[in-house]
Amino acid sequence: MSQHTAVTLKQDVYRFVANVEEEDIDLFEGIWPIPHGISMNSYFVQGEKGALIDLVCAWEGTPVKVLDQMKEKSFSVKDVHYAVLNHMEPDHTGFLPLLMEKNPEITVVCTEKAAKLVKSFYNIDRIMTVKSGDSLDLGDGKVLHFQEIPNVHWPETMVTYESQSRILFTCDAFGGFGSIEDAIFDDQLNEGQKKFYYDESLRYYVDIVGAFSTFVLRAIDKVASLNLPIDIIAPAHGIIYRKNPMEIVERYKKFATYMEGPCEKEITLVWSSMYGNTEKLVQTIIDGVRSENVDINIFRVPQDHSSYILPAAYRSSALILGMPTYEYKMFPPMAYTIDMFGRKHVYNKKVLRFGSYGWSGGAQKEFEELVEKWKLKWTMVDPIEWEGSPTEATHRKAFEAAAALAREVKQMAAVH
Ligand SMILES: Cc1cc2nc3c(=O)[nH]c(=O)nc-3n(C[C@H](O)[C@H](O)[C@H](O)COP(=O)(O)O)c2cc1C
Ligand SMILES: [Fe+2]
Ligand SMILES: [Fe+2]
CATH class of the missing domain: 3.60.15.10 (Ribonuclease Z/Hydroxyacylglutathione hydrolase-like)
Structure with missing residues (x-):
């Protein structure tokens, strides 16, 4: 036919x-x-x-x-x-x-x-x-x-x-x-x-x-x-x-x-990196989530299209967002991603942010401003930020933060 x-x-x-x-x-x-x-x-x-x-x-x-x-x-x-x-x-x-x-x-x-x-x-x-x-x-x-x-x-x-x-x-x-x-x-x-x-x-x-x-x-x-x-x-x-x-x-x-959240017992990770310093923490974060047997959807921006990031983030109970500081603000593709989350109502998530900076930082400030601007109703976990390359201590902290988030996701009572 x-x-x-x-x-x-x-x-x-x-x-x-x-x-x-x-x-x-x-x-x-x-x-x-x-x-x-x-x-x-x-x-x-x-x-x-x-x-x-x-x-x-x-x-x-x-x-x-x-x-x-x-x-x-x-x-x-x-x-x-x-x-x-x-x-x-x-x-x-x-x-x-x-x-x-x-x-x-x-x-x-x-x-x-x-x-x-x-x-x-x-x-x-x-x-x-x-x-x-x-x-x-x-x-x-x-x-x-x-x-x-x-x-x-x-x-x-x-x-x-x-x-x-x-x-x-x-x-x-x-x-x-x-x-x-x-x-x-x-x-x-x-x-x-x-x-x-x-x-x-x-x-x-x-x-x-x-x-x-x-x-x-x-x-x-x-x-x-x-x-x-x-x-x-x-x-x-x-x-x-x-x-x-x-x-x-x-x-x-x-x-x-x-x-209205909480949703599926999944976490969506969206990360970005220019020179690999933020990237260094990505596998540690993934390992932390997986140590609790929670599913994690992984995307990188700008490489992955928001058309695919949006549904994964929308159905997940928690998000982990990794981006470095860029010209005193966020790495731009991540600002776009958050903009899309706002437009498409990716609301009521538990969120962990991580990222490297060089001298002043600034990504975290803009991140918080955008979350506020779009009224995302996100509950933030303490961010993981560091200067330059992450130390062993930063890795340990990131693993623990990711595992703790995964544990919370498992305990969330899905609304559905
Ligand atoms: C184009 C560009 C702009 C940057 N702007 C800033 C800045 O305004 N403030 C700051 O603290 N670091 C700034 N940095 C430094 C980066 O945040 C730093 O090198 C960080 O380690 C980059 O992380 P990545 O390796 O994951 O890309 C900038 C770096 C680049 C390449
Ligand atoms: Fe149509
Ligand atoms: Fe239509």
């Missing part, structure tokens, strides 16, 4: 997919590496009238994939009466101008906030605005119901529920990185794929949605309070959940509450 094959979800409900690979766009959203690609799912509900729910991006070769899959199911753009936009971000709407050029009769369905964006981004005004509780009868028993879920991920977002097929179309919510290949549904994943998509969903969550966890929890509560019978959760990125649709909801809840 080709990766780009239309799939029937339920009678008269189809999924079309466009996978985008790293070589097509380099970085997703201009920042996140996608070595395993990302998929854009678009759904077609056929009543007497047809609705395309969540589109795909405009990147070269992408819209044609959807058009080809429509043909496979004997549809054309002429069968599309409504384009339902749960979310206006261009990865789900880039296709809209081409779609409307091919069929100018299409009516866009979106929230009022999204309508403003549709006009300013695409100069399109054939729009029907909807709000929470509204529905759209497509005929033949197919009815779409709308619920606004603001700020998951932009302010204009909503979800769409089709009541006959009992499918909830959630766009970015419950999505993940990773192209879709042979496995499409949760029940088709083998153990390796389960782990892969789990990891990629956490990376996606922290990178893309991490700043909006409060809104994610609010959206989940809001949709849960509607008591909709849900057979399938159909996100616009990645795997579709039909065997156990609540699994991905629970997973997202867990991700959202990681920001």
Whole structure:
């Protein structure tokens, strides 16, 4: 089966997919590496009238994939009466101008906030605005119901529920990185794929949605309070959940509450060094953590991308950050890393900092300022700082501090 094959979800409900690979766009959203690609799912509900729910991006070769899959199911753009936009971000709407050029009769369905964006981004005004509780009868028993879920991920977002097929179309919510290949549904994943998509969903969550966890929890509560019978959760990125649709909801809840700490019994170490003096303590620190049999995720900056550091740090109960002083401040890539922790809400961690300086120091001061600035709510352990090369005593102190932190992590009661 080709990766780009239309799939029937339920009678008269189809999924079309466009996978985008790293070589097509380099970085997703201009920042996140996608070595395993990302998929854009678009759904077609056929009543007497047809609705395309969540589109795909405009990147070269992408819209044609959807058009080809429509043909496979004997549809054309002429069968599309409504384009339902749960979310206006261009990865789900880039296709809209081409779609409307091919069929100018299409009516866009979106929230009022999204309508403003549709006009300013695409100069399109054939729009029907909807709000929470509204529905759209497509005929033949197919009815779409709308619920606004603001700020998951932009302010204009909503979800769409089709009541006959009992499918909830959630766009970015419950999505993940990773192209879709042979496995499409949760029940088709083998153990390796389960782990892969789990990891990629956490990376996606922290990178893309991490700043909006409060809104994610609010959206989940809001949709849960509607008591909709849900057979399938159909996100616009990645795997579709039909065997156990609540699994991905629970997973997202867990991700959202990681920001409240304590989280997994793991430590994430991020270190940096110019001339090797800070680096000299890295193995000692790792040994200290491991002496307590606690898992440690290890990254170096700027070598490792924050896209991978963020999910590891976010799910860890404690962090160890190593950086030397540089021009009376922190080594710059570490300042960027802390900036990212702030933006993506890596909150409520127990944190140990270590690093070398030459004559004045200064890294520690800026470190504390940034932690304060970003309101990270971190509990700090006494830092380990030394001049020049670390002594034996510094090594011993570092080993002990790392082991003590690991012991604390083991004793922390996880909130999940
Ligand atoms: C570009 C540069 C700027 C530095 N600025 C400072 C500084 O402002 N204050 C200070 O105490 N040391 C400063 N140092 C000295 C380093 O902090 C010191 O050499 C330290 O041992 C470097 O650690 P590393 O070997 O892990 O890179 C600077 C070093 C470099 C290379
Ligand atoms: Fe988005
Ligand atoms: Fe998206």
